[in-house]
Amino acid sequence: MPLNIPFGDLKRQHDAIRAELDLAIARVLDSGWYILGPSVSAFEEEFAAFCNTRFCVGVANGTEALQLALTALGVGPGDEVITVANASVYQAITIVAVGARPVFVDVDERSHTMDPAALEAAITRRTRAIMPVHLYGRMASMDAIMAIADRHGIPVIEDCAQAHGATWRGRPAGSIGTLGCFSFYPTKNLGAIGDGGAVTTNDAALAEKLRRLRQYGWERKYYTRDAGGLNSRLDELQAAILSVKLRHLPAWNERRRAIAAMYHTLLAGAGLVLPEAPSEGEPVFHLYVIRTAERDAVQARLREEGIGTDIHYPLPTHLQPVYAPFAPPGGLPTTERLAREILSLPMFPELTDDEVRAVAMAVREVVRTKNQEPRTDTNIRSFVE
Numbered sequence: 259m260p261l262n263i264p265f266g267d268l269k270r271q272h273d274a275i276r277a278e279l280d281l282a283i284a285r286v287l288d289s290g291w292y293i294l295g296p297s298v299s300a301f302e303e304e305f306a307a308f309c310n311t312r313f314c315v316g317v318a319n320g321t322e323a324l325q326l327a328l329t330a331l332g333v334g335p336g337d338e339v340i341t342v343a344n345a346s347v348y349q350a351i352t353i354v355a356v357g358a359r360p361v362f363v364d365v366d367e368r369s370h371t372m373d374p375a376a377l378e379a380a381i382t383r384r385t386r387a388i389m390p391v392h393l394y395g396r397m398a399s400m401d402a403i404m405a406i407a408d409r410h411g412i413p414v415i416e417d418c419a420q421a422h423g424a425t426w427r428g429r430p431a432g433s434i435g436t437l438g439c440f441s442f443y444p445t446k447n448l449g450a451i452g453d454g455g456a457v458t459t460n461d462a463a464l465a466e467k468l469r470r471l472r473q474y475g476w477e478r479k480y481y482t483r484d485a486g487g488l489n490s491r492l493d494e495l496q497a498a499i500l501s502v503k504l505r506h507l508p509a510w511n512e513r514r515r516a517i518a519a520m521y522h523t524l525l526a527g528a529g530l531v532l533p534e535a536p537s538e539g540e541p542v543f544h545l546y547v548i549r550t551a552e553r554d555a556v557q558a559r560l561r562e563e564g565i566g567t568d569i570h571y572p573l574p575t576h577l578q579p580v581y582a583p584f585a586p587p588g589g590l591p592t593t594e595r596l597a598r599e600i601l602s603l604p605m606f607p608e609l610t611d612d613e614v615r616a617v618a619m620a621v622r623e624v625v626r627t628k629n630q631e632p633r634t635d636t637n638i639r640s641f642v643e
């Protein structure tokens with residue numbers, strides 16, 4: 259009998275806190291106020307406190323959080339923004355949307371995050387922002403990145419969409435760079451029941467500008483001050499839901515770390531490359547991503563076993579046809595190799611210990627039998643690691 263372990267299951271989370279959610283939703287319905295009202299203000303305060311920043315501005319989604327962050331910093335045509343190509347196309351979309359040029363740099367093989375040496379080498383006099391991504395819930399090497407950024411006087415936009423609550427030397431994601439951008443897409447560590455996003459900052463002028471930009475660039479109703487504004491508002495219903503869920507986030511992140519620790523123990527010595535926690539920070543395991551050169555075969559076998567997996571992400575941004583004009587000459591060798599080897603195992607707080615054990619046993623068995631098969635040209639490398 260195949261197992262039935264999904265890659266994710268949001269219903270389990272919502273069933274567990276259903277009464278709290280119902281109450282919050284009813285309150286918004288009864289209030290008669292649905293856009294930019296008391297629930298958004300309350301959530302913004304709570305989330306700023308959680309991130310240890312002075313300000314939080316709720317917006318419609320994580321992509322527009324990045325775009326409005328760039329606009330707030332005045333990034334536009336002729337400018338370059340340095341980012342990574344292994345975190346899907348979100349960063350590139352926003353950089354191109356403001357008229358700037360994405361400059362993709364390679365990632366560090368162990369952390370899957372921006373390689374500071376590659377960043378340093380890519381800086382030119384046109385560089386107007388640096389956009390590292392705290393991928394899979396692990397923060398980028400923020401000491402090195404901030405040292406380089408500060409030396410050149412370039413602002414840093416942290417992409418925190420996968421890192422709500424992650425820390426780097428005790429400092430939360432979104433509190434180290436000039437601006438921190440969050441997504442509250444339902445599957446995120448903190449997810450709405452729909453779309454949502456936020457930008458965090460300690461800079462009062464930037465926070466004010468973001469508040470204008472999320473609403474047409476209006477200074478006051480119908481009077482526009484800033485170009486580049488959008489309709490990008492977090493709505494009252496989602497804000498109220500996010501306030502409920504924020505109270506549970508520390509426990510959920512703790513559970514994700516416990517699941518990661520179980521996987522780590524149960525998969526040790528299986529011939530896979532497992533994610534490492536950095537000594538400088540505490541990750542929040544948005545995803546648990548293993549590496550194997552036999553990725554496609556392992557994924558197919560796990561599917562047959564009834565275990566859901568996914569790939570984050572299969573095609574790096576610079577290899578997507580629309581972004582090919584920005585591909586660096588010589589490509590991004592580490593990014594490209596990782597894209598062929600990564601596999602995300604089920605990871606969500608409501609996963610039971612029995613399910614984690616069943617996934618780990620199945621992975622071990624699949625890898626063991628795969629290793630006994632004759633090798634093909636492509637499967638040699640990390641299987642013997």
Ligand SMILES: Cc1ncc(COP(=O)(O)O)c(C=O)c1O
Nearest residue numbers: 319320321345348419441442443
């Ligand atoms: C790293 C990263 N950045 C940005 C985004 C964009 O967020 P959204 O889907 O809310 O637009 C996502 C997720 O979707 C993400 O994972």
